[in-house]
Amino acid sequence: MENIHILIAEDDESMQNSLSFILEDEGYKVSTAFNGDEAIEIIYNCINTNKPVDLLITDIQMPEKNGLELIKQLIESKIKIAKIVITGHGDKDLLINLIRLGCDDFLAKPFEPDEVCQKVSEVISKYKLIKEEDNKKTETLLKKNIDLSLEVEKYRKTVKNIKKELNNAIITYNDLIKLKNSNYNIPIAYKVKALKDLGGDYFNICDTSCGSDIIVADVAGHDMAASYHTIIIKSFFDEYSRSLKNTHEFLTILNQALLENGQNERMVTAIFLSIDIDNMYAHFVSAGHPKALIISNKNENIKYIDIIGNILGLNSKVELDQKKLKIEEGDRIILYTDGIVNSYYIDGPTGKRFFLGEKGLKNLVDKYKNENLSSFIDHLWNDIMAYCKYKQKDDMLLFGIEIPSNKNK
Amino acid sequence: MLQITHDQDFLQFKFSTGFSLIKKIISEIRSFFSQCYVENESNIILLIRELLNNSIEHGNKNDSSLIIKLSIRKIAKSRFKIIIEDQGQGFDYNNMDISISDDPTQIRNRGLGLINAFADEVVYNSKGNIVTVYVTCEPETDFEIFEDNDFKIIRPTGDITSEIAEKFRSTLLKLIEDKNQKFRFDLKNVKDIDSIVLSLFVVFSNMINDRFSNSELEIINANPDVLNLFYMTYLNKVYKIIN
Numbered sequence: 001m002e003n004i005h006i007l008i009a010e011d012d013e014s015m016q017n018s019l020s021f022i023l024e025d026e027g028y029k030v031s032t033a034f035n036g037d038e039a040i041e042i043i044y045n046c047i048n049t050n051k052p053v054d055l056l057i058t059d060i061q062m063p064e065k066n067g068l069e070l071i072k073q074l075i076e077s078k079i080k081i082a083k084i085v086i087t088g089h090g091d092k093d094l095l096i097n098l099i100r101l102g103c104d105d106f107l108a109k110p111f112e113p114d115e116v117c118q119k120v121s122e123v124i125s126k127y128k129l130i131k132e133e134d135n136k137k138t139e140t141l142l143k144k145n146i147d148l149s150l151e152v153e154k155y156r157k158t159v160k161n162i163k164k165e166l167n168n169a170i171i172t173y174n175d176l177i178k179l180k181n182s183n184y185n186i187p188i189a190y191k192v193k194a195l196k197d198l199g200g201d202y203f204n205i206c207d208t209s210c211g212s213d214i215i216v217a218d219v220a221g222h223d224m225a226a227s228y229h230t231i232i233i234k235s236f237f238d239e240y241s242r243s244l245k246n247t248h249e250f251l252t253i254l255n256q257a258l259l260e261n262g263q264n265e266r267m268v269t270a271i272f273l274s275i276d277i278d279n280m281y282a283h284f285v286s287a288g289h290p291k292a293l294i295i296s297n298k299n300e301n302i303k304y305i306d307i308i309g310n311i312l313g314l315n316s317k318v319e320l321d322q323k324k325l326k327i328e329e330g331d332r333i334i335l336y337t338d339g340i341v342n343s344y345y346i347d348g349p350t351g352k353r354f355f356l357g358e359k360g361l362k363n364l365v366d367k368y369k370n371e372n373l374s375s376f377i378d379h380l381w382n383d384i385m386a387y388c389k390y391k392q393k394d395d396m397l398l399f400g401i402e403i404p405s406n407k408n409k
Numbered sequence: 410m411l412q413i414t415h416d417q418d419f420l421q422f423k424f425s426t427g428f429s430l431i432k433k434i435i436s437e438i439r440s441f442f443s444q445c446y447v448e449n450e451s452n453i454i455l456l457i458r459e460l461l462n463n464s465i466e467h468g469n470k471n472d473s474s475l476i477i478k479l480s481i482r483k484i485a486k487s488r489f490k491i492i493i494e495d496q497g498q499g500f501d502y503n504n505m506d507i508s509i510s511d512d513p514t515q516i517r518n519r520g521l522g523l524i525n526a527f528a529d530e531v532v533y534n535s536k537g538n539i540v541t542v543y544v545t546c547e548p549e550t551d552f553e554i555f556e557d558n559d560f561k562i563i564r565p566t567g568d569i570t571s572e573i574a575e576k577f578r579s580t581l582l583k584l585i586e587d588k589n590q591k592f593r594f595d596l597k598n599v600k601d602i603d604s605i606v607l608s609l610f611v612v613f614s615n616m617i618n619d620r621f622s623n624s625e626l627e628i629i630n631a632n633p634d635v636l637n638l639f640y641m642t643y644l645n646k647v648y649k650i651i652n
Binding site: 222266267314315 | 643
């Protein structure tokens with residue numbers, strides 16, 4: 001009994017006193033209030049102490065705040081407290097309202113001390129049971145929460161590790177792919193942006209005894225499998241630059257390697273460019289790749305090298321297309337991947353897509369052709385990015401070379 | 410102050426500058442998009458939130474005596490025109506950076522980049538206090554599958570690009586597991602196919618032809634661009650192209 005705190009809200013002092021005596025005699029701790037406002041204040045003050053009010057016994061007619069309003073306020077504030085109402089004669093309607101509201105019991109005047117004690121004891125027991133159940137539920141929830149938190153921590157750690165490994169893979173990949181030197185026999189300038197961290201377009205250059213060999217390739221996809229295929233291309237090119245020296249052979253063997261490696265067939269387009277400065281010619285070989293552009297230094301003529309050829313990685317039989325051109329000092333050749341010509345913007349009102357296309361690229365090249373190679377590539381790239389409103393849909397690569405003077409002059 | 414005008418394909422708000430009304434406004438907008446049968450409105454809602462933030466914070470400088478007008482109009486199936494107008498001085502929109510930084514920790518200053526990324530086109534009036542945004546809200550492409558005689562017809566509801574390549578791959582795998590032999594792809598709703606998806610068509614034809622001797626593969630209703638891709642990859646040799 002010592003733990004139970006009962007609050008009596010009653011404006012009739014004699015009633016207050018008699019109830020207090022009866023209940024204190026039973027061993028309960030008793031507080032008193034003369035009206036609803038005082039009662040609320042006491043309840044609120046005791047809430048987080050070690051003696052919160054467990055049971056409210058309240059009269060209906062009270063000044064300031066009456067019993068009905070007091071009970072309504074307690075229910076609205078979701079304060080957990082047992083409630084017994086003291087009712088007088090003819091309060092039947094009131095009784096019905098109170099039961100609907102959620103009163104636990106009522107004491108009808110006049111009442112005997114035994115009646116008071118019995119009702120209080122019953123309400124307290126019921127209230128204690130409900131409180132115990134609530135506590136059990138809270139404990140179960142707390143435990144579940146802890147278990148969940150542990151699981152979340154585990155997942156977080158796993159994700160962090162996976163991310164770390166992926167980042168390492170990306171760093172390794174980018175390291176493998178990037179150009180090792182900055183100076184080659186042929187001056188170059190390029191801009192590249194992958195759509196995602198992995199996959200992406202591939203390009204490489206190696207010096208030969210008479211100039212340079214350049215490859216630009218586009219692997220379908222932007223995932224780990226794509227980056228894997230890009231590495232295959234790179235190793236073949238590295239091998240080629242050390243020994244093979246025959247472009248057709250190189251691309252045919254590459255095609256076979258792409259076909260044989262794994263179930264994930266990948267389409268690869270590639271263009272191969274051999275520049276011979278001794279004899280001043282350029283040799284293009286294409287495997288389904290977008291057409292290269294050449295700017296003639298002499299007459300400022302810009303034209304596309306019209307060769308196509310088959311895409312690699314689809315068929316064991318692959319037909320390549322090629323062209324050999326005479327070149328002169330100051331001529332420029334632009335290689336790129338389809339992300340460039342396929343970049344587009346959407347017209348708001350119609351929703352139509354407008355692609356840059358070969359025509360658009362040619363116009364931009366014409367616009368900046370008098371800049372030096374590096375600025376030329378920069379401006380071209382910036383205009384292309386602005387054209388597609390910086391909304392990249394595919395890997396993009398822009399690669400420019402400028403023919404230096406004939407070494408043998 | 411908040412005035413709302415509502416029509417079948419049109420919704421307009423006129424309200425005094427302040428963040429307190431945003432919840433209600435967004436709620437009305439969600440109902441509107443629901444009525445317009447938009448399924449994945451999260452991007453467009455984000456975009457509108459950014460527009461609202463900019464108008465309240467930067468346009469009208471949080472001055473509650475100033476008004477903001479926001480209107481959303483459906484201009485085509487899955488396409489909307491949004492106009493927001495504040496009473497501020499405008500801004501130099503030409504020199505703003507609209508690319509989204511690669512750095513995921515950079516939280517501020519992504520607003521314009523976000524609007525640009527989700528919009529088809531963003532147009533400013535000369536002063537810079539009225540922004541018109543065109544947005545497309547296509548639902549994710551689904552693959553309708555039904556039967557016609559012995560053929561399994563696969564009809565994508567929209568473009569097949571790398572975002573749904575995985576979904577396409579699983580759909581194809583399931584069709585193979587169910588031991589179907591004759592397939593017809595109806596590409597009438599497809600404007601765009603990318604290289605990864607083309608690879609899937611290649612892989613699919615190889616798997617079907619390896620397993621079944623009586624297999625038949627057809628493509629119908631493909632537009633010229635898509636057909637061109639099939640020709641370039643010699644897929645027209647394994648898929649019968651019917652128009």
